[in-house]
Amino acid sequence: MAGELSSHKVRGVTVRARRGGSGDPLLFLHGANGLPVWLPVFDLLSQHFEVIVPEHPGFGASDNPPWMRNIGDLAMYYLDFIEAFHYPVHLVGQSLGGWAAAELAVRNCTRLKSLTLLAPAGIRIKGMLPGDNFIWDAEEAVRNLYHDQSIADRILAMPMSEEDADLALTTRYAATKLGWEPRWFNPSLERWLHRINVRTLIVWGKNDKLFPVEYAKRWGDGIPASRVEIVPDCGHVPAVEKPDVTAKAIVRQYAETR
Amino acid sequence: MQFTFFHLMPYRPLDMTERHKHRAAWVVLPNSLYDPKKGADEYQSYIDQLVYAEKLGFDVIAVNEHHQTAYGLMPAPNLIAANLIARTSTVKIAIVGRALPLVNNPVNIAEEFAMLDNLSRGRIITGFVRGIGNEYHATGINPYWSHERFQEAHDLIVQAWTRPGPFAFEGEHFNNRYVNLWPRPYQTPHPPIWIPSMGSSETIEWAADPARKYPFLVTFSGRDLVARYLNLYREQAKQFGYECSPNQLGWASPVYVADTDARAREEARAGMESLFNDYLAVPFQMLLPPGYTSLSSMKNTMRIRKQLGAQKRHSLEELMESGTVVVGSPKTVRDELSALRDKTGASNLVTMLQFGVLPDDLAKRNMEMFASEVMPHLKD
Numbered sequence: 001m002a003g004e005l006s007s008h009k010v011r012g013v014t015v016r017a018r019r020g021g022s023g024d025p026l027l028f029l030h031g032a033n034g035l036p037v038w039l040p041v042f043d044l045l046s047q048h049f050e051v052i053v054p055e056h057p058g059f060g061a062s063d064n065p066p067w068m069r070n071i072g073d074l075a076m077y078y079l080d081f082i083e084a085f086h087y088p089v090h091l092v093g094q095s096l097g098g099w100a101a102a103e104l105a106v107r108n109c110t111r112l113k114s115l116t117l118l119a120p121a122g123i124r125i126k127g128m129l130p131g132d133n134f135i136w137d138a139e140e141a142v143r144n145l146y147h148d149q150s151i152a153d154r155i156l157a158m159p160m161s162e163e164d165a166d167l168a169l170t171t172r173y174a175a176t177k178l179g180w181e182p183r184w185f186n187p188s189l190e191r192w193l194h195r196i197n198v199r200t201l202i203v204w205g206k207n208d209k210l211f212p213v214e215y216a217k218r219w220g221d222g223i224p225a226s227r228v229e230i231v232p233d234c235g236h237v238p239a240v241e242k243p244d245v246t247a248k249a250i251v252r253q254y255a256e257t258r
Numbered sequence: 259m260q261f262t263f264f265h266l267m268p269y270r271p272l273d274m275t276e277r278h279k280h281r282a283a284w285v286v287l288p289n290s291l292y293d294p295k296k297g298a299d300e301y302q303s304y305i306d307q308l309v310y311a312e313k314l315g316f317d318v319i320a321v322n323e324h325h326q327t328a329y330g331l332m333p334a335p336n337l338i339a340a341n342l343i344a345r346t347s348t349v350k351i352a353i354v355g356r357a358l359p360l361v362n363n364p365v366n367i368a369e370e371f372a373m374l375d376n377l378s379r380g381r382i383i384t385g386f387v388r389g390i391g392n393e394y395h396a397t398g399i400n401p402y403w404s405h406e407r408f409q410e411a412h413d414l415i416v417q418a419w420t421r422p423g424p425f426a427f428e429g430e431h432f433n434n435r436y437v438n439l440w441p442r443p444y445q446t447p448h449p450p451i452w453i454p455s456m457g458s459s460e461t462i463e464w465a466a467d468p469a470r471k472y473p474f475l476v477t478f479s480g481r482d483l484v485a486r487y488l489n490l491y492r493e494q495a496k497q498f499g500y501e502c503s504p505n506q507l508g509w510a511s512p513v514y515v516a517d518t519d520a521r522a523r524e525e526a527r528a529g530m531e532s533l534f535n536d537y538l539a540v541p542f543q544m545l546l547p548p549g550y551t552s553l554s555s556m557k558n559t560m561r562i563r564k565q566l567g568a569q570k571r572h573s574l575e576e577l578m579e580s581g582t583v584v585v586g587s588p589k590t591v592r593d594e595l596s597a598l599r600d601k602t603g604a605s606n607l608v609t610m611l612q613f614g615v616l617p618d619d620l621a622k623r624n625m626e627m628f629a630s631e632v633m634p635h636l637k638d
Contacts (some may be wrong), residue, residue: 011441134395134543134548135281135285135286135543135544136394136543136548137541137542137543138543162561165560169548169553169556169557169560170553172491172548173402173548173549173553175401175548176400176401176548176549177400177402177403177549179503180394180398180400180401180402180547181398181399181400183398
């Protein structure tokens with residue numbers, strides 16, 4: 001069944017992953033809240049791709065190797081990871097995952113077919129502070145991610161098992177390790193964005209309360225073959241809040257690479 | 259017993275209505291609520307109280323470090339310690355403590371303590387802490403590395419005090435090509451190191467290690483927790499193969515003494531309740547940022563928290579009931595303190611005799627009564 005959990009071992013590190021569909025491989029790197037459930041957007045994408053959604057090392061139930069200390073380590077890990085595929089991959093990253101994807105791409109694009117950054121962390125515009133999702137309480141942290149509060153209501157109403165709560169806590173620790181300081185960015189990343197030489201799509205919710213939508217243009221300016229898509233009535237997670245728009249934009253870019 | 263007079267130096271003129279419009283009296287509380295003229299008066303009162311404690315016969319006077327908060331006005335406690343050195347003659351001066359993970363060069367802490375130790379001719383007691391979780395919001399230091407940075411900074415500081423310099427320190431977080439303190443500490447091998455803690459098994463095991471045997475102080479905890487943690491330390495020492503001495507064990511508590519129980523309650527109420535509800539209370543996300551505690555203790559904390567439900571204000575009676583604070587007539591206070599001493603074998607009592615909004619006149623009377631009616635009965 002699409003989205004069932006499997007485990008993948010790369011260079012001695014075992015991570016969990018969800019996968020589904022068939023076609024060219026699409027690697028989706030999740031955000032700070034960890035491995036999502038099999039989302040509607042994955043169903044839409046799996047009509048065109050083999051979608052693989054790994055859980056980052058250190059997050060949830062994946063291995064936490066001691067060398068995993070910063071975002072650069074995560075990017076290098078995923079370079080190892082995509083070498084295991086026979087074909088270059090379409091790389092998609094959400095927020096923290098988008099940051100890791102960009103760090104990977106500035107290092108080496110040879111195994112990438114395209115890049116999609118969904119409201120990525122990773123760069124900083126002075127005077128344009130992100131929201132402080134470490135000081136937000138549990139409810140604020142959910143509400144501030146979505147423009148449509150009925151989505152937040154649904155998420156907040158979902159019961160959580162003790163086991164899932166423990167995994168969420170592990171994920172929160174791992175995200176803190178990577179993003180607390182400097183807060184959600186790498187001071188060096190922006191100056192190397194010109195190294196990204198594959199088609200790149202940048203998608204941003206117009207009502208993002210974590211990273212203001214102004215960041216989208218800055219990413220677009222930095223990456224040569226890029227296109228920016230601003231999604232109206234949408235918060236920080238277009239893949240969840242606007243799955244149709246998000247999938248359509250990714251598929252459109254895919255068509256352009258063929 | 260050994261008696262310490264400890265001060266947090268709270269900002270008492272705080273507008274509490276304004277305070278509760280914000281998440282906490284920490285980090286996000288606008289500093290426009292701080293009036294420098296009133297603040298200067300606060301410093302003067304508090305330093306006078308610390309100096310007076312020497313005259314009253316306390317063994318140790320103590321200060322500590324907190325950042326960006328009305329809870330305590332000492333982001334740089336060593337500045338206060340330097341002032342106290344000049345105004346006292348024999349009393350020990352404890353800085354309990356400096357928050358080691360929060361600095362980017364721990365050698366600075368080693369240097370400052372060494373200076374104070376020389377200036378005071380060996381009257382300094384140091385304390386090493388990690389800071390409250392709020393401090394990681396205030397400084398930007400990543401709480402995920404809090405434990406690692408603490409261990410490494412500790413090693414660096416103790417080596418700086420004891421190893422002939424210059425030497426190189428090679429760590430994960432701290433790398434110093436030259437470590438070579440001028441001045442070296444006055445005391446040999448180095449000033450005492452106390453470990454104040456809310457109590458965690460990792461900290462207890464580390465402090466009790468025979469290589470360290472650091473005096474351990476349980477802070478802001480009810481009497482059952484104090485007893486539990488101190489007995490854990492004692493057990494840990496036994497497992498290491500030695501019997502821990504009474505001066506390795508201590509606890510810190512706000513105390514108020516008046517001639518009768520009723521009067522003590524009446525006078526202490528506003529100060530005690532403000533300390534816990536207005537100054538100290540902070541949301542969970544600030545108090546325990548991810549990584550500040552180990553993952554396993556955080557998982558337990560989350561479960562307990564889920565059972566407890568929403569936080570509410572603590573009344574003086576609740577705080578007394580749990581033994582988090584000690585309030586009453588001289589006899590009540592003597593009985594309460596000696597009971598916990600007898601139960602734990604601890605000999606190191608750190609008192610907070612000014613707390614929260616407690617005004618100067620009451621703080622002074624409290625100090626005097628404690629010194630004349632309680633201390634002599636509990637001295638060894």
